[in-house]
Amino acid sequence: MGDRCPNLKRVLDCVKHRKFGDIKNVDAAKRELATVFQAQPSIQPIVQREFIKFLDVIDAGSPQEIVKYKGHHDTSSYDQIIKQYEDQLEKKSNGSQNVSAKSSAKNSNPRQSEQQPKPDITSESNKMNMKDLQINELQTRLSKVAGERVRDNNPNITDLSDVNRPTKLAEMFKEMYDNEWTSAYEALQKSGIRNEEEIVKKLCKILKLAFDFCLRQAREHRLKIQEALVYPAGVHATLDANVEPNIYKILSPKVRQIQRETGAHAVPAIQELFRLQNEHEIRRNELDESREISQYMMNCVQICWLFAIQDPPMKLHWPKEETEMDEHVVAYTKSGTRIKFVVWPTLYLHDKGPVMTKGVAQPF
Structure with a gap:
């Protein structure tokens, strides 16, 4: 490193x-x-x-x-x-390298897996009668339903197999500030902007635009998932269908689960939609003139979309200027007690939830 x-x-x-x-x-x-x-x-x-x-x-x-x-x-x-x-x-x-090395070692010896005796599926199955199979099936279904109810809108229950779980997203957000934000900052400096505050505020504006955009798109996305589940042929094609009045409320946990588990596949489309809908704003602020700025912008959209499809959504907060510095932000390059401008927002697990990563602000 x-x-x-x-x-x-x-x-x-x-x-x-x-x-x-x-x-x-x-x-x-x-x-x-x-x-x-x-x-x-x-x-x-x-x-x-x-x-x-x-x-x-x-x-x-x-x-x-x-x-x-x-x-x-x-x-x-x-x-x-x-x-x-x-x-x-x-x-x-080193931790990442060790995991990668173990994975490589495991896959580098195909003979080892070939030499393992194959289980006798037929023999094992014959040992279980129909009653045992029914009990196992009921236990599995009960466990699944209970798990979904516990996780529904409960950020404290985390699926550790999810690569986009909140703790991982918080790490990605930190690394984005360390890497892409720094590269974009230097690119704006090279473009001729010398005022530090102006550069920082341009980069903050990109992130804020992306965050607000992704929250709106995530809500619309959930509505489309609900409609697809309830009206497979489309709403207008089946206007007279006798749909249960509170069906959307009933389906809400399942809709959020579907969005959370599959939403990462929508990132390229969300990025393109962001660029198209904000093209005027991007050009007006001269924010798309370098590879570094473009990469930073697309990363902002990606991370904000992943924040927005969590259940409940994660939250970014930009403290107001001239308010007191608190324990949720760290100082940027100067010392002081009040905020002059925000450099990087604070990330919360959800609205009014615990801090996942502290923000950065320039005090005075």
Whole structure:
């Protein structure tokens, strides 16, 4: 795995060895620090504020002020914070590699599976009489119905086999901020935009557009699933059908289950529909001029669609500007107590639910 905090480590190393003239890319170091804080929410807020303040002092460029700050504050823990972050990423990477290696080893020896004796299906089946088969069938059906009722609109019950379960989506959302958001930020910088706040707000607008769009499309999608189940030939073809009045309420759990289990297949169509419906807004804001911006936009739509088809839907929240910083957001590149602008929204398991990933805001 490559170095994830090269600018931050280089800045701290220059200060450590008093090479003040070699200090550069402090803004990039601040962005890397914001990523570190988001990945390690257990870091105390006072430590975060002091670390950010230290970078502000360094950015001011006065060697005397840097030395003075170090003399009055304990900065020895900063290297350890970065090391813990890199160890966390390394552990995650190694875990993925181990799973992949085990899978490869299992599939690399076809003879092993061929040598396993095949079960005698006929013999086993003959040992069970009809009564046993009926009991097993009833138990299976009862378990399935009970499981569906427990999971219905209950985010606390998670199917661990689901690759798009909320905890996995939260990880994807973090990685998107680390990777695609950073690439899109740099692409907008290269396009000539120098104002940090303007860049951040453009990227936030894309994500907000995608989130609101996907919530609407998910509701419409559920209605279409309901209609397909109740009116196979179409509503207008069977207007006189004697349909049960509360059939939609009865089918709602099953409809949500179908959408949650199959909705990922609709991602390409949802992405194309988003582009078509928001074409004017995209062109007006000059948001589709590079591969990085386009990739970021499509990833926003993908993750927001997966948020929207959860049961209940996951929620993104952008705190209002000039409100108090709280424990649900971490500081971006400066220190302060009130929000100047939002960099990245907070992700909740559902409306009024627990925090899945903290947001990022620039304070003042």
